[in-house]
Amino acid sequence: MFYKELRVCFLLLLFFVLPRAVWSQTLYSLSGTLRDAETGETLIGATAFIPATGKGASSDINGNYVLSLSPGAYTIQFSYLGYQTLTRQINFSKDQKLDITLSPSLNELKEVVVEANSLNEKLKSTQMSVEKLTTQEAKLLPALFGEVDLIKTLQLKPGVQSGGEGTSGLYVRGGGPDQNLFLVDDATVYNASHLFGFFSIFNPDAVQSVDLYKGGFPAQYGGRLSSVVDIKMREGNKQRFSTSGGIGLIASRLTVEGPIQRNRSSFLLSARRTYFDVFTRRYNKMKEGVKDYNPIPDYYFYDLNGKASFELGPDDKLFFTGYFGNDVFGFQNKGFNFDFDWGNKVAALRWNHRFSPRLYSNTTVSVSDYQYGIKNNVGTRSFKMGSGVRDYSLRVDFDYQLDTAHALKFGATAVSHDFVVGRLSAGSSDGGTAFSSDIGHKAGEYGLYISDDYTVNSRLALNIGARLSGFSKDTSFFVGFEPRFSARYNLTESVSLKGSYTRMVQYVHLVSNSGASLPTDVWYPSNGRVKPQQSNQVALGISKLSNSGKYLFTNEVYYKWMNRQIDFRDGAQLFVNPNLDQEFIFGKGFSYGNEIYFEKKTGKTTGWVGYTLSWTNRKFPEINQGKIFPTRYDRRHDITVVAMHQLNPRVSLTGTWVYGTGSTYSVPLGKMVMQDIPGADFLYIPLYAAERNNYRLAAYHRLDLGMVYKLRPRYGESDLTFSIYNVYNRRNPYFIYIDAIKNGDESKILGFRAKQVSLFPIIPSVTYNFKF
Amino acid sequence: MKIVSGLLLLLLAAGFTGCDMEKEIDLNLPEFQSEIVVEGYLEAGKPYRVNIYESTSYFDRPEPVLIPDAVVIITHNGKADTLRFSPFYDKETEKIYTHSSVTLVSGNPGETYSLEVKDARGRRVTGFAQFLPKVTIDSLEWKFNNEGKALIEGTFQDDAATQDAYRYQIHKDSLTHRRRENDRFLNDRLNNGKKIAFGTTYKFFPNDTLFITLYHIEQPYYEFLNTMDDARDANGNPFAQPSAIKSTVQGGLGVFTTLTYDRKQIILK
Structure with a gap:
């Protein structure tokens, strides 16, 4: 079965690609690099477009574009939103290189012009189910505590949900937070959040762009079921x-950047740190000695980003990316010392080589490391615990513009995983008692892929590809065949139909029964008992561009079915368990929905409205008596309204409103009384129904408003960004619980009542931004 | 990990203290199917005593609903003893017992006891318990810090040949539940056959009288305590996954187990 699928797919590729190779002899290529005229930075996703023929190309991650053309005279437009469009006339009779620099728009508030890809590009691309975001867009929108967060901005797109109030977890088309692949310059990041998920690790000052794939996954991506960021x-x-x-x-944030060698090489260093620990320490000091006062834990996070790029010659570029971030948490009370820190370290070195104007390669070596550690000391006793995962990766990617009709991508990846599932040591300082445990696994993950973006004619375009993935762990070896297919058909100049089918395989699994992503969650490899997860997704959509490209309307329906989903037995021992895989249980997942999206890109008022109707269910033989149950993040309706208005050249106003059906939650139905053994208190024990997630919380809705006010400093640029989170102070449910009603002196329980806990009230904030 | 999610909750609570982020809501719970709940701890030298009552809907009255027609039989060495329904409050243990008999528990290591509960509605609950050997507290120390407060540190030896679980309690001045200072349970999953340490933070004062009790508990009782803890934790902790109770009895809910312990009394000087 597997080999049959493989053979069919590659035959299809050959069928489409080979005949065109013969015709390509009469065509020449126009290629070059698109850059920012002020900074010299390459522009990703800028467009080279020939209006007379309707042909165009987008620049890749190196800013490179390539057009295959017959000899002749052409007028070519180079454009990038937020920049002035440049028109060039060329007479074309051989392969030609044409590097272009684009100047930023004269508009003082250029951030109002958002998103690199034009709506026309969205309409014409075979790629569907993708959300693209630039830092400028995220920076403009109101944010919790004024902290701009790219991942939370992605949550405003249809089909993407947050895990809960204020969190940066992503739940994409019914997938869990463990099913998202986060890549930073092609290096995997395992835990992409700070402060238990309330902030993402991506400092917006250091990020150029974010692409989120919800479906229709290109063949170069693999390893997670539900999304690629x-x-x-x-x-x-x-x-x-x-x-x-x-x-x-x-x-606060600080970024320093500049040329190492003007126009040839550059560096960027960016740092960010929170400082509420400064205030909480003072507050704790003030309260020292106050009876029954529980000190506020010490907490801060920081991250450092660095990037250096070098042009080694006309055909070679080298890029080095580094990320280092940590969360530090400390708690001291009555001689009890608890230290907890966790963080990511990522480094990637990429070599971009141009073999010819039509053939590029990117070779990337990277290392990604996520670790957490807990230290606990009481008197002479100490306890240390930790876990983590470290990857060493090598990937080679080729882009080959075969002719005007075929753009090929092919490549290979190899990853060495080193999992520390649980490391623990405990004992007393006198050596009287001591024990330790160190549970680790090594595994290898591999991938080969090829895809052809095939323009059949002016109406029909296909993207046909496949990925062959593999995973080795001890004596177990798994192979996954992952077909990727997408198509676009232009019904008219302004209406296109799109469809896609993708299969994804996930070989590493997150061990978590918290329903959220916590730093103590550990990653676990597939093995003889824990087989790889797999998903299949079908999506169909229609896109319509109207009012001369001002508005884009898209409607996508999707159905995703997932095999070998993971959950855990009741009472599972997930920490430092040498037989951890005995605690796993396996089931299926189903997710389907309809995403409607309306977007306006030009004019003084821009923004979008998104609506998602969706169902997300799981089925496990051991849970809910084997019947289907909704996941915690199953939301029937999800609405997002985002508006940005440029009031005048110095002031822009923004607002977002979100509405979501309440999340599901497991509430106890009954109770039993336990007197417990002599010398212990009697207890009420909650009894949960066999039905998982048997209650739906109240609906979530919230309005945020923001304003960016450009100052006129003597040097450089600066602005004040105001945000009001949760303007109408909605008490959105975070969780509910059942509480005892006690008499005055709290000695007797009179009854019980349900309580709803909310997290964030109205929170105004202001941020001062500067650049010089 | 409970301590991590607990500290997170503390951090969140600290951030918005005074913002009144809690409110009472109406919660319409679906119909609840009640079950027989058993609670019986056999202790050497003590009579057979158990509690039998119903589990109830969460919003029902807090008092336990008794089952007067329940027939409770404990069998040991082939001898079946039917316990009498006669609820009473025992001053020594400060507990209420619904069913009891005058038969005393011999409680020698290895001895087994079985339980059967039947009621007029045809429900039947069974259970089984075995006495384990006593594990003694090998060492007990206390240390004072600069503020004049003391911590307690103790050790005991785990048997490498068996899978064991323990519960320890520390009481101050008396063994009443009101003077309980520490109560923990653990198993030897990570330190089988080793010397195991336990202790407290700096919380005691000079001249405090402390009772330290180390129970050697049955594995099913450990799992019951563990899932009971998980269930309680899930009510009020959004990061916890609700857990079904793993009872030590079949056909109902609850625990039927033995209590074997070593107890030391110390005065902090």
Whole structure:
């Protein structure tokens, strides 16, 4: 079966690709690099377009574009939103290189013009189910505590949900938080959040663009079931030194960038740190000695981003990306010392080589490391615990523009995984008692892929590809065949139909029964008992561009079915368990829905409205008596309204409103009384129904407002960004619980009542941003 | 990990203290199917005593609903003893017992006891318990810090040949539940056959009288305590996954087990 599928797919590829190879002899290529005229940074996703023929191309992650053309005279438009469009006339009779620099728009508030890809590009692309975001867009929108968060901005797109109030977890088309692949310049990041998920680790000052794939996954991506978040870091200014930053309510940022060798190489260093620990320490000091006062735990996070890029020659570029971030948490009370820190370290080195104007390669070596550690000391006794995962990766990617009709991508990846599932040591300082445990696994993950973006004619375009993945762990070896197919058919110049089918295989699994992503969650490899997860997704959509490209309307329906989903037995021992896989249980997942999206890109008022109707269910023989049950993040209706209005050249106003059907939740139905053994208190024990997630919380809705006010400093640029989170102070449910009603002196329980806990009230904030 | 999610909740609570982020809501719970709940701890030298009552809907009255027609039989060495329904409050243990008999538990290591409960509605609950050997507290120390407060540290030896679970309690001044200072349970999953340490933070004062009790408990009782803890934790902790109770009895809910313990009394000087 597997080999039959494989053979069919590759035969299809050959069928489409080979005949065209013969015709390509009479065509020449026009290629080059698109850059920012002020900073020299390459522009990702900029467009080279020939209006007379309707042909065009987008620049890749290196800013490179390539057009295959017959000899002749052409007028070519180069454009990038937020930049002035440049028109060039060329007479074309041989392969030609044409590098272009685009100047930023004269508009003072250029951030109002958002998103790199034009709506026309969205309409014409075979790619569907993708959300693209630039830092400028995220920076404009109101944010919790004024902290701009790219991942939370993605949550405003249809089909993407948050895990809960204020969290940066992503739940994409019914997938869990463990089923998202986060890539930073092609290096995997395992835990992409700070503060237990309330902030993502991506410092917006260091990020150039974010692409979120919800479906229709290109063949170069693999390893997670539900989404790919592809983050590209900025290269830094190649022409002059520049400093930018911001001072906010809870954190400050500073970025320094500049040329190493003007126009040829550059660097960027960016840092961010929170400082609420400074205030909580003072507060704890003030309260020292107050009876029954529980000190507020010490907490801060920081991250450092760095990138250096070098042009080694006309055909070779080298990029180095580094990320280092940590969360630090400490708690001291009555001689009880508890330290907990966790963080990611990522480094990637990419070599971009141009073999010819039509053939590029990117070779990337990277290392990604996520670790957490807990230290606990009481008197002479100590306890240390930790877990983590470290990857060493090598990937080679080729882009080959075969002719005007075929753009091929092919490549290979190999990853060495080193999992520390549980490391523990405990004992007393006198050595009287001591024990330790160290449970680790090594595994290898591999991938080969090829895809052809095939323009059949002016109406029909196909993207046909496949990925062959593999995973080895001890004596177990798994192979996955992952076909990827998408198609676009232009019904008219402004209406296109799209469809896709993709299969994804996930070989590493998150061990968590918290329903959220916590830093103590550990990753676990597939093995003889824990087989790889697999998903299949079908999506169909229609896109319509109207009012001369001002508005884009899309409607997508999807159905996703997932095999070998993972949950855990009741009372499972998930920490430092050498037989952890005995605690796993396996089931199926189903998710389907309809995503409607309306977007306006031009004019003084821009924004979008999204609506998602969806169902997300799981089925496990051991849960809910084997019947289907909704997941915690099953939401029937999800509405997002995002509006940005440029009031005048110095002031822009923004607002977002979100509405979601309440999340499901497991509430106890009954209770039993336990007197417990002599010398212990009697207890009420909640009894949960066999039905998982048997209660739906109240609906979630919230309005946020923001304003960016451009200042006129003597040097450089600066602005004040105001945000009001939860403007009408809605008490959105975070969780509910059942509480005892006690008499006055709390000695007797009179009854019980249900309580709803909310997290964030109305929160105004202001951030001062500067650049010089 | 409970301590992590607990500290997170503490951090969140600290951030918005005074913002009144809690409110009472109406919660219409579906119909609840009640079951027989058993609670019986056999202790050497003590009579057979158990509690039998119903589990109830969460919003029902807090008092346990008794089952007067329940027939409770404990069998040991082939001898079946039917316990009498006669609820009473025992001053020594400060507990209420619904069913009891005058038969005393011999409680020698290895001895087994079985339980059967039947009621007029045809429900039947069974259970089984075995006495384990006593594990003694090998060492007990206390240390004072600069503020004049003391912590307690103790050790005991785990048997490498068996899978064991323990519960320890520390009481101050008396063994009443009101003076309980520490109560923990653990198993030897990570330190089988080793010397195991236990202790407290700096919380005691000079001249405090402490009772330290180390129970050697049955594995099913450990799992019952564990899932009971998980279930309680899930009510009020959004990061916890609700857990079904793993009872030690079949056909109902609850626990039927033995209590074997070593107890030391110390005065902090």
